[in-house]
Amino acid sequence: MCGIVGYTGGQEASPLLLDGLKKLEYRGYDSAGIAVQNDGVLRMIKASGQIANLVEKTDGGAALPGFTGIGHTRWATHGAPTDTNAHPHMSNDGKFAIVHNGIIENYAALRQELTDRGFVFRSETDTEVIVHLLDMYYRGDLKAAVMHTAARLEGSYALGVLCADQPGKLCAIKMASPLILGVGVGENFFASDVTALVSHTKNVIYLEDGEFAELTPENITVYDCTGKPVSHSVSRVVWDVEAAEKGGYDHFMLKEIMEQPRALKATIEPRIRNGRIVLDDFDDAFRVCFADVRRIVITACGSAYHAGMVGRYLIESLCRVNVEVDVASELRYRDPIIDDQTLLIAVSQSGETADTIAAIKEGKNRGAKVLSIVNVVGSTIAKLSDYVIYTWAGPEIAVATTKGYTTQLAVLDLLSVWMARERGLLTGERYDELVKGILALPERTQRSIDLNPQTGYLAERYRDNTSLFFIGRNMDYAVGLEASLKLKEISYLHSEAYAAGELKHGTIALIEPGRLVVALACLDSLFDKTMSNIKEVKARGAKVMAVAREGSRRIFTEADDALFVPATDPLLTAIPEIVPLQLFAYYVAKANGCEIDKPRNLAKSVTVE
Numbered sequence: 001m002c003g004i005v006g007y008t009g010g011q012e013a014s015p016l017l018l019d020g021l022k023k024l025e026y027r028g029y030d031s032a033g034i035a036v037q038n039d040g041v042l043r044m045i046k047a048s049g050q051i052a053n054l055v056e057k058t059d060g061g062a063a064l065p066g067f068t069g070i071g072h073t074r075w076a077t078h079g080a081p082t083d084t085n086a087h088p089h090m091s092n093d094g095k096f097a098i099v100h101n102g103i104i105e106n107y108a109a110l111r112q113e114l115t116d117r118g119f120v121f122r123s124e125t126d127t128e129v130i131v132h133l134l135d136m137y138y139r140g141d142l143k144a145a146v147m148h149t150a151a152r153l154e155g156s157y158a159l160g161v162l163c164a165d166q167p168g169k170l171c172a173i174k175m176a177s178p179l180i181l182g183v184g185v186g187e188n189f190f191a192s193d194v195t196a197l198v199s200h201t202k203n204v205i206y207l208e209d210g211e212f213a214e215l216t217p218e219n220i221t222v223y224d225c226t227g228k229p230v231s232h233s234v235s236r237v238v239w240d241v242e243a244a245e246k247g248g249y250d251h252f253m254l255k256e257i258m259e260q261p262r263a264l265k266a267t268i269e270p271r272i273r274n275g276r277i278v279l280d281d282f283d284d285a286f287r288v289c290f291a292d293v294r295r296i297v298i299t300a301c302g303s304a305y306h307a308g309m310v311g312r313y314l315i316e317s318l319c320r321v322n323v324e325v326d327v328a329s330e331l332r333y334r335d336p337i338i339d340d341q342t343l344l345i346a347v348s349q350s351g352e353t354a355d356t357i358a359a360i361k362e363g364k365n366r367g368a369k370v371l372s373i374v375n376v377v378g379s380t381i382a383k384l385s386d387y388v389i390y391t392w393a394g395p396e397i398a399v400a401t402t403k404g405y406t407t408q409l410a411v412l413d414l415l416s417v418w419m420a421r422e423r424g425l426l427t428g429e430r431y432d433e434l435v436k437g438i439l440a441l442p443e444r445t446q447r448s449i450d451l452n453p454q455t456g457y458l459a460e461r462y463r464d465n466t467s468l469f470f471i472g473r474n475m476d477y478a479v480g481l482e483a484s485l486k487l488k489e490i491s492y493l494h495s496e497a498y499a500a501g502e503l504k505h506g507t508i509a510l511i512e513p514g515r516l517v518v519a520l521a522c523l524d525s526l527f528d529k530t531m532s533n534i535k536e537v538k539a540r541g542a543k544v545m546a547v548a549r550e551g552s553r554r555i556f557t558e559a560d561d562a563l564f565v566p567a568t569d570p571l572l573t574a575i576p577e578i579v580p581l582q583l584f585a586y587y588v589a590k591a592n593g594c595e596i597d598k599p600r601n602l603a604k605s606v607t608v609e
């Protein structure tokens with residue numbers, strides 16, 4: 001939520017900041033702004049709406065000359081998305097400008113204190129207290145002012161600070177919000193995410209919570225919260241520039257759907273060696289930990305939670321271990337039964353989701369071991385966990401996750417087969433069959449894309465349905481949950497997913513002539529049951545679009561239309577099954593003229609509770 005970027009070096013800062021903000025726009029896009037230092041003066045320009053408005057207002061950056069600056073793209077929490085509430089925020093005397101991602105929980109008390117001391121507030125944001133604190137504590141020593149200010153703040157913050165008195169200098173401070181330093185030659189950067197850095201440098205420093213850094217064109221010095229310098233090694237980012245570009249596609253979402261075969265290959269293949277699943281470099285350590293595990297709790301939000309739902313079916317079926325799946329924002333509010341024999345599996349694309357972080361902390365406090373499935377290297381969730389399995393999906397820019405979700409499923413496939421073998425629950429033959437099935441998933445996913453050229457046409461046909469239902473049983477149900485979320489978040493159509501057998505217990509009252517029901521029927525063992533549920537809604541006039549196995553003719557005895565999924569082991573069906581539904585959601589949103597990559601009210605990484 002919110003993206004920040006900073007630059008100091010020999011180039012004009014504004015165009016670089018605008019470019020960085022475009023890369024971070026998926027983090028929030030209701031307003032944006034930049035501030036630049038020039039000849040001892042700070043100047044800033046802000047604009048509500050998307051970054052394009054800011055680009056126009058700054059004449060592509062030409063309106064704000066200078067070699068050191070900061071920028072921000074906002075997802076509003078405190079105060080409406082107006083120009084005034086947009087960041088940067090400036091001190092009353094114009095000496096400081098700051099950008100902030102996070103939430104200052106004690107801002108009300110600080111605001112009162114600062115108002116009593118005569119500081120004038122211009123915005124409704126929690127952030128503005130920070131800039132006045134800096135102003136209050138500054139006596140010519142930026143480091144001291146930053147330390148005093150940070151000591152007063154409660155909450156989460158990634159902060160960028162610009163001071164009129166300190167030519168060429170930037171300050172970056174991190175507490176529970178992502179912040180990465182980019183190490184260049186004669187220039188240095190900071191940003192919320194590596195996507196804003198990779199076109200300039202692949203050398204980065206991951207700050208720890210409580211640390212802050214001073215950046216000049218030649219140097220970066222990192223300090224702990226007491227002001228003691230700390231040394232950090234420079235890491236090399238593996239993502240390349242093209243990964244964060246649209247590459248000829250109309251939208252990042254479509255590009256990311258099409259990238260899934262490659263992302264799955266990158267996630268799966270390095271983990272299968274000589275026909276055996278290997279959990280990266282912690283295979284042996286995790287084996288010892290897993291020997292004591294009596295129950296598994298999977299926790300996550302949104303699509304990652306839906307991946308967890310698939311994981312439950314997989315793990316329970318293969319490993320015979322009790323698995324609970326809990327929405328991360330609820331887990332800690334229900335006194336969960338978690339102890340030192342519990343394995344907590346946290347799933348998160350961004351690795352920064354505040355609710356998932358809180359759930360992990362809750363689990364750790366109760367003695368659980370934490371294994372996380374994360375896409376972003378060095379993210380907070382990765383750092384908090386005992387074991388991390390990275391999904392190698394590459395940067396995911398579209399707010400609606402696609403390759404992030406399917407690579408999470410691939411890791412859950414690998415993990416559950418690994419665990420089942422560990423428990424001695426698989427014959428050698430079944431193990432080999434599942435490993436082969438997992439290795440085939442990239443190809444099956446490509447087949448799923450190729451099999452369904454009719455998705456665009458079906459989207460046109462059903463785009464006017466303002467309310468629809470997804471039904472399915474078992475794994476089909478779990479996939480339906482994700483398909484429904486995909487559709488509603490980008491096309492704004494009301495949709496709900498139901499366990500197919502549950503519909504008749506109330507919700508069937510909403511089925512009326514013409515209502516679209518998407519029926520997922522890819523599991524042979526449950527096909528007849530789901531067909532009965534299809535008949536029930538057809539009898540009430542619903543239109544049915546089914547998702548069925550390639551070659552299934554019987555589906556057309558009831559369904560009006562169908563999408564097809566290639567034959568796969570039933571336990572591994574979720575990945576190829578979601579693909580045509582991702583495409584369906586994409587084409588419905590496109591047909592309805594929706595803002596696909598940046599749907600209203602959403603942000604990619606939800607760093608507030």
Ligand code: AGP
Nearest residue numbers: 302303304348349350353400401
């Ligand atoms: C999915 O399309 C959403 N953008 C959202 O539900 C997302 O999956 C959720 O916020 C969790 O994010 P995470 O995977 O980064 O933790």
